[in-house]
Amino acid sequence: MASVQIRDVRKSFGDVEILHGVSVPIEDGQFVVLVGPSGCGKSTLLRMLAGLENITSGTISIGGRVVNKVHPKERDIAMVFQNYALYPHMTVAKNMGFSLMLRGASKSEIDERVRKAANILGLTPLLERYPRQLSGGQRQRVAMGRAIVRDPQVFLFDEPLSNLDAKLRVAMRTEIKELHQRLKTTTVYVTHDQIEAMTMADKIVVMHDGIIEQMGAPLDLYDRPANQFVAGFIGSPAMNFLDGKLQANGSAYVQTAQGQKLPLRTMPQGDSGRDVVYGIRPEHFEMGEGGLPAEIVVVEPTGSETQIVARIGNQEVIAVFRERQSVKPGDKISLRPRADAAHLFAKDTGKRI
């Protein structure tokens, strides 16, 4: 186990810089998730950490040792690939024991450590099978087994669940988290799925276009997104954004172009009349008198909750209600945003106000 320091790391492919100075401190035993849309540089950063890509500038250190020029196999890290990268011509046991075999470990030691890891992951009955004979979830587990057997300083996961079906993904999510709680190995996990990030991480790093948008604990990011990008990226369904002008006329509110008043609890700093984006999460709408007049477009009941897509003025919003709603498309309702749960962002910079 070890801490990992990523300091002002940049990466260019030819003339194109795709990581513009990224710094991430990772404590010993922490589960850090790098999340962002595709092309944001998260996988590249992970591969640089693994030593599969060169570092253009900046430093990466593992356990206090700068590893910029250290060969991947000297870094003492283990990686789980998106496509699992299992050796198709080796049995599960051979796959898991491969790194130990290369290290020259004795047969009995390999056997013992493979059995131990297989036991943790419930792979014992599959040890003599070939990867082709396994299901997606089993392969995923073998890939993790291969990583655990080595007992590395750091685990790296590169979108490990994206090839699984939805149900299995949820199950494996729990399994990976359990595994981390048991082994307490420093873990860096890359995903584009914000739900994976929210559910698994000790710390989330939200990346976008080669920079870090925000870094912090999952619920901090959810409750206080630093900018409009993070606000829209974290949370599902995504936060609603309504354009308007900041007004203070007795009470504070944001006035949309159509003249609707969106309530605020406190008047933030800034001139009245400033262009802002009013952010409100779908679950922070209430239905009832005194709200914004809205027309229902679509009703999506999921059983546990009801999602309603509605039109306020010329903008569509999504609202989520825990209780069942007996409304149908075309109905006129009144949606009231909870003033205390509203987020405000500057229209020009997207920064939180």
Place this chain on the structure above:
Amino acid sequence: MSTVEETAEVSRSREPSLWSRLKTNRNWLAIWFMLPAAIFLILFLAWPLILGVWLSFTDARLARPGEFVGFENYEWLWDDSIFWLSVFNTLLYTIVASAIKFAVGLYLALLLNRHMPFKAIIRSVVLIPFIVPTVLSAIAFWWIYDAQFSIISWSLRQMGLIQQNINFLGDGNWARASLIFANIWRGVPFVAITLLAGLQTVSPSLYEAATLDGASAWQRFRYVTYPLLTPIIAVVMTFSVLFTFTDFQLIWAMTRGGPVNATHLMATLSYQRGILSGRLGEGAAIATAMIPFLLAAIMISWFGLQRRKWQHGEGND
């Protein structure tokens, strides 16, 4: 209409006629589709082969249909030292040329699989020996090996390494080596390009995983590339062995089996005896004698290399 007739009508419509079943049954359908190709192959491949084998049991000569003579031709060959020399030559030629073609081809494939400038051009250049007509390249080699004008002899003389021209095609062992070299030159591209295609099917993430597992470049080749390449190696080497074993053009264009039968392969000897000397039966017997060798080569690749359990797992994805 009586009821009996009606019942018959009904049962007939329930059970379609044999012909309509043959028309629509899936298994029979496969046969129909295969039939044109099968007829073609039987007519132009299997039938001549059977005829050839039959011919080897007769004493047919040119312009004289033979009579059945049993194993006489084979008994004759058994005591024929030139035949045994040709068997030895063929085995030597096949084994040495195939082994070197495999080694050089694999090396070339690994080289071409790397990132390098002008990759596409280099890959197509490699194929040139393969696409040049055999006789053309044989004639070119004939000049290269010429007793008087050989460019190799000339270069070595200029460098002061030798005093006299090397008698490439005039000396038995030199002639064998020269032909083997020419065959390798022609055969390497096929092996290299096929293995390159195989290499490109290996997922790069396997190499990355192996690198992280601590494998050196040699270990990555030994434990990842090579085992994953074995299926395609088996196929390409089977073909290579078959082509080399039955080689005729290169030999005939350059040495015609000489000097003093030193480079006679079974194929050239069969042609010489059967067509040029007109002893069809004996020629056919030599050709038929190649069949067991070829079958053995196919069997080795089939049973020895193709049965890999990891390829045959039930797909579950």
